Amino acid sequence: xxxxxxxxxxxxxxxxxxxxxxxxxxxxxxxxxxxxxxxxxxxxxxxxxxxxxxxxxxxxxxxxxxxxxxxxxxxxxxxxxxxxxxxxxxxxxxxxxxxxxxxxxxxxxxxxxxxxxxxxxxxxxxxxxxxxxxxxxxxxxxxxxxxxxxxxxxxxxxxxxxxxxxxxxxxxxxxxxxxxxxxxxxxxxxxxxxxxxxxxxxxxxxxxxxxxxxxxxxxxxxxxxxxxxxxxxxxxxxxxxxxxxxxxxxxxxxxxxxxxxxxxxxxxxxxxxxxxxxxxxxxxxxxxxxxxxxxxxxxxxxxxxxxxxxxxxxxxxxxxxxxxxxxxxxxxxxxxxxxxxxxxxxxxxxxxxxxxxxxxxxxxxxxxxxxxxxxxxxxxxxxxxxxxxxxxxxxxxxxxxxxxxxxxxxxxxxxxxxxxxxxxxxxxxxxxxxxxxxxxxxxxxxxxxxxxxxxxxxxxxxxxxxxxxxxxxxxxxxxxxxxxxxxxxxxxxxxxxxxxxxxxxxxxxxxxxxxxxxxxxxxxxxxxxxxxxxxxxxxxxxxxxxxxxxxxxxxxx
Numbered sequence: 299x300x301x302x303x304x305x306x307x308x309x310x311x312x313x314x315x316x317x318x319x320x321x322x323x324x325x326x327x328x329x330x331x332x333x334x335x336x337x338x339x340x341x342x343x344x345x346x347x348x349x350x351x352x353x354x355x356x357x358x359x360x361x362x363x364x365x366x367x368x369x370x371x372x373x374x375x376x377x378x379x380x381x382x383x384x385x386x387x388x389x390x391x392x393x394x395x396x397x398x399x400x401x402x403x404x405x406x407x408x409x410x411x412x413x414x415x416x417x418x419x420x421x422x423x424x425x426x427x428x429x430x431x432x433x434x435x436x437x438x439x440x441x442x443x444x445x446x447x448x449x450x451x452x453x454x455x456x457x458x459x460x461x462x463x464x465x466x467x468x469x470x471x472x473x474x475x476x477x478x479x480x481x482x483x484x485x486x487x488x489x490x491x492x493x494x495x496x497x498x499x500x501x502x503x504x505x506x507x508x509x510x511x512x513x514x515x516x517x518x519x520x521x522x523x524x525x526x527x528x529x530x531x532x533x534x535x536x537x538x539x540x541x542x543x544x545x546x547x548x549x550x551x552x553x554x555x556x557x558x559x560x561x562x563x564x565x566x567x568x569x570x571x572x573x574x575x576x577x578x579x580x581x582x583x584x585x586x587x588x589x590x591x592x593x594x595x596x597x598x599x600x601x602x603x604x605x606x607x608x609x610x611x612x613x614x615x616x617x618x619x620x621x622x623x624x625x626x627x628x629x630x631x632x633x634x635x636x637x638x639x640x641x642x643x644x645x646x647x648x649x650x651x652x653x654x655x656x657x658x659x660x661x662x663x664x665x666x667x668x669x670x671x672x673x674x675x676x677x678x679x680x681x682x683x684x685x686x687x688x689x690x691x692x693x694x695x696x697x698x699x700x701x702x703x704x705x706x707x708x709x710x711x712x713x714x715x716x717x718x719x720x721x722x723x724x725x726x727x728x729x730x731x732x733x734x735x736x737x738x739x740x741x742x743x744x745x746x747x748x749x750x751x752x753x754x755x756x757x758x759x760x761x762x763x764x765x766x767x768x769x770x771x772x773x774x775x776x777x778x779x780x781x782x783x784x785x786x787x788x789x790x791x792x793x794x795x796x797x798x799x800x801x802x803x804x805x806x807x808x809x810x811x812x813x814x815x816x817x818x819x820x821x822x823x824x825x826x827x828x829x830x831x832x833x834x835x836x837x838x839x840x841x842x843x844x845x846x847x848x849x850x851x852x853x854x855x
Contacts (some may be wrong), residue, residue, distance in 0.1 A: 306803070307359050310795045315351035318788065323347050326724030326784075329716045332674055334709075358792070359799060378489045387480070394479055394496055399472040401500035406468065406510050407753035408762060411461035413511035414747055415734045421512075422446075423744040431620040432610065437558040438514045456745055464510040467517060471509045474523040475499040475840070481527045482843060485534065486852035495843045502780065503765040504836055507733050518560035519837040524552045526816040526841045529570055532595070533812045534847075540591055546598040553602035554609075561622060562826075564606050566819040571599055574812050623686040629677035629828040630715060631700050632658070636680045637714040638707045640672055645707075653699050659683040674717035675730065677828040721830025722821075725784035728772035731832045735766035783835035786824070789842055790817055797848035810848045816841055 303311075323343040328334050382390060406412075421434050425443035429436055441463065449459020479499070482492045499505060508516050528549050531539045539545055557563035610621065625632060639646070639654050646654065673679050689696050704711045721727045740746035751759070765771060771781045779785050794814060798806045820838045827834045 303360055307799055311355040311359055315348055315355050318351050319344050319347040326726050329720050330727050334713055375489050395472055395476040398475055398500045399468055402468055402506040402509050404758055405506035408751050408758045409510050410750055410752045411457040412464040413734055415511055415513040418512045419742055426744055433622040435514050435559055436619055457750055468509045471520040474520040477527050478523055485847045487846045488850055491846055511734055514560050515833055519840055521552050521556035522837050523840050525556045529816055540595045546594055549598050550601040554605045557606045562823050569819045570815045573815055577812055624689055625681045625684040625686045630826055632680050632684050633677045633718050634711045634714040636672055638710045641710055642707055657685055657688055677718055719825045719830055721783050722824050723787045725782055727784055728782045730829050731782050733766040783830055783832045786835045786838050793845035813848050
């Protein structure tokens with residue numbers, strides 16, 4: 299990294315400090331309080347936060363890059379590299395994989411057969427009965443069916459089957475994180491950073507708990523990390539990637555599974571490759587005569603899209619499976635319209651009220667006794683009042699009404715968006731940042747299911763209950779970084795800024811920015827989600843180590 303600060307560095311230091319201070323002391327608190335007005339008392343908080351951020355940013359940009367942690371010149375780094383070279387890649391891969399997996403075993407033993415999340419309440423009915431729609435990904439519900447029946451056949455226990463599925467999730471997720479560790483090593487990220495990433499992957503409570511949680515995010519996150527690894531290799535050296543024939547088989551498989559285990563996976567996949575293609579058009583035109591070796595790679599990239607369309611089209615139709623309702627993808631516009639209906643009801647014309655009622659129930663949802671009261675920070679209640687069938691009759695009419703209403707009530711739309719995404723950009727908000735640790739009564743499932751801990755350790759039980767549900771960790775400075783999803787945006791911005799500083803403007807936009815496409819795509823999915831839960835940001839954090847390739851790694855083969 300460069301040794302002295304330049305004008306662009308000063309700009310980044312000041313801009314990030316100003317932006318963060320505005321968010322942390324003004325925008326975040328007023329949005330959380332739903333009192334959208336500026337108070338003069340916030341000036342002191344802003345100034346103090348701005349000065350502190352300037353100091354922190356100066357350290358990050360000026361001194362931190364010189365630490366031996368981020369270089370290979372340190373004595374410890376040189377000894378570690380020599381030792382690891384003696385071990386060998388295959389043996390080392392197995393050791394790292396085993397280390398991460400074994401580190402999660404206490405969670406498996408305590409939470410056995412797994413964390414039965416609220417989604418499982420409805421999924422068990424589909425798994426043991428008929429799968430009628432794709433609200434919860436069909437492949438995930440089908441997998442639950444297979445393992446529950448396997449457990450019943452082998453051990454006369456559905457819980458045993460779920461326990462086996464938990465082990466499978468642990469194996470796949472620990473493998474994907476090991477694959478990421480070795481990608482960092484291949485891209486010459488300093489060895490101490492790689493080792494710290496390995497340790498963090500193993501001991502971070504989020505990974506252990508969600509690896510045994512029966513929810514679609516667990517397997518989706520594992521295959522998303524694998525996809526991100528392959529995508530990074532395509533970005534950095536497409537020629538080498540294409541020459542390894544097994545990649546052309548593995549890429550479509552893991553990409554399809556990433557999309558099939560969570561309905562928005564296909565959007566991440568398409569976004570990454572379309573943007574990469576547009577970004578690399580000049581390079582493609584320049585090397586048009588050498589394009590033949592990349593035809594197989596292009597086919598491998600397109601194949602998952604066709605497979606997914608066949609899977610969600612003819613296959614679903616053959617089994618009578620309906621697509622999930624469109625409202626699941628409309629959290630933001632539904633939330634914005636409902637906020638207008640609440641706060642600006644007296645300003646709506648009769649025609650607007652009629653259209654609002656046409657899409658949003660009868661507006662009786664505004665009354666708390668119905669149990670569907672509007673929540674600024676969670677769109678699930680709002681979505682439950684939306685008529686998807688009315689939208690499907692004429693989507694263009696809906697979007698026309700939505701845009702016209704937004705033009706009239708821009709402030710309400712803005713506040714609704716900021717409120718619903720608050721936890722993804724404001725580090726002071728953590729109400730929905732819990733990790734699922736529910737232990738629902740057995741009778742709420744279609745067939746009674748219960749937690750049967752294998753290891754009855756009160757210390758570990760208390761630990762997992764604490765890290766998953768206690769606000770202590772979320773309120774404590776520094777520790778909050780690992781518990782509050784609001785830091786996700788700032789991790790991404792600082793990673794982009796540090797990469798820009800290291801490479802310079804031209805190289806950053808030409809070569810480094812595409813590395814961040816999976817992270818950018820995942821963050822985009824997060825802010826369109828119904829609430830700012832850590833569950834939705836978890837895949838982002840799993841992929842975050844990829845940023846070190848830009849910050850202190852080397853793309854050269």
